[in-house]
Amino acid sequence: MITRGGVMLPSERLDFSAIGQRPKLALPNGARLAVWVIVNVEEWDPTQAMPRTVLTPPAGGAPMPDIPNWAWHEYGNRVGFWRILEVLDHFRIRAVLAINGSAIQRYGSIARSAFERGWEFIGHGFTQQSMQKVADERDDIRKTAAAIRGFTGKHPRGWLGPGLTETWETPDLLVEEGFEYVCDWVLDDEPVWLKTRTKPIVNLPYTQECNDVAMMLIQHHKASEYYDRAIDQFEQLYDDAAQSARIMALVVHPYIMGAPHRLKYLRNVLARIRDHRGVLFWTGEEILDWYLVR
């Protein structure tokens, strides 16, 4: 293994591999596709700059504190999450809750509702800030795992960096802190192994494409584009899966897809996908366990 001062480049963590040239992956009962739904629940610190904004101040700049954008995000946890929950309950989908460690206590009723439904909890940083700005990354990962374990009684198996951010060392630290999979590497439609300085870790196919942050807050699409894109994505992956099983992720945030004008487009996506045969709605750890024993 080539390392530079202990730093592994992404290309050293995994070799290039073309998807069509790998052994076939098969899901149980001839299913073609596993779909996993990730709900991101965050706590935004009102004394810091907001991670995302909907409204810029008059004449620009970034005056602090930024109460309106803090409140806009808080809406997701007070109101929007409960709309998303109703939709997932309706389709009996157990989602993956990617949650900031601090949010478990702050938004106790959200964590309880997810736990009661058997959702999977994965680490998402202790607070919503770039992993490159965290003072002590290992400590942040540990605190997050401890917050989840303290609440669910189970050490989390999966991790999603806040904003998918990583340092050079993140995958190494995650393995050392007991994590089994990460979702920051959106480089494939199948799970892959990433080498670390100890044992390897699995990366599951998360998405920046069917993700409401990228689509609504950065690309500024209409809400209906979430539906159009997700269905286009699904149909292509469903076709691709004739050769070998595929994984599809759908990512939502309560403050974005939980807005009254957006929710129905999420509902319609799930309704349409449910109409297809050979689709499994799985959590991350179900995908992981299948991948490990296949």
Add this chain to the structure above:
Amino acid sequence: MIPRERCAYSAIVDRPPLKLPNSARIVVWTVVNLEFWSISRPMARQVLPAPTGEVLVPDVPNWSWHEYGMRVGVWRFFDLFARLGIRPTLSINARVCREYRRVARAARDAGWEFMGHAWEQMPIHKVEDQAEMIAKSLDTLARFAGTRPVGWLGPGLTETYDTPDLLAEAGVKYIGDWVYDDEPTEIKTAHGPLVTLPYSVELNDIPMMLVQHHESGYFTQRCIDSFERLYREGAERAKIMAIAIHPYISGQPHRIKYLEAVYEHISRYEGVLHWNGAEILDWYLSTRTER
């Protein structure tokens, strides 16, 4: 006080539902924003940044783009709301009463509610003496409109940590800056409780047209999508839907019909109340007392 100290987290599903009179399901709260943009400072918003993105003072093209709203666009609003019989809330920089007397008079004569919206359009963080600015704004509006405003919206919804304290001290009863719920809520201040009303940054032509750059027609779609969802939820618990508009944006000839289409759609439903902020506040305070 940071926001958390003013109000603990609360999930909407854990609260007893609020009920509107006569089994109404939803309140539509229309808020028209009138502003004064000082030519001696960078413009609050720009439709056209200068070549290479430089910030220019004076910025005549963007000043005049906003001025169009006061000269032309706002009259399309007056016409629309007169036809509909709706009296919106007017979120007004107090200086507008001096600089655009004709416009302020039209709103007053039409019976619109005047809501404080600072003295002129700039982030409240840059105001040297906030207490003085708040007092001057409210006094000016009270003198002009004949009644003292009970509501306040920060310019661009901006607040510093002590803004709610200063507002409560000045006699303000509700604010629109906290877009964090579908229901009114109460927050703590150093001078007693202050009510938050659910203003909107979603159904608001600034984020939609100037930040997200949506097509004009999307305004109708998003408002209808919101309305239908909230109307459904309104069967169980009262919902409030704010529509926030600015004459220089939604008053444009190519946009006004999409605003009209929103109200036309809403008019087909029963159980919809068009209330202003003061009316929503009175209802909220009275339902809470009954409870």
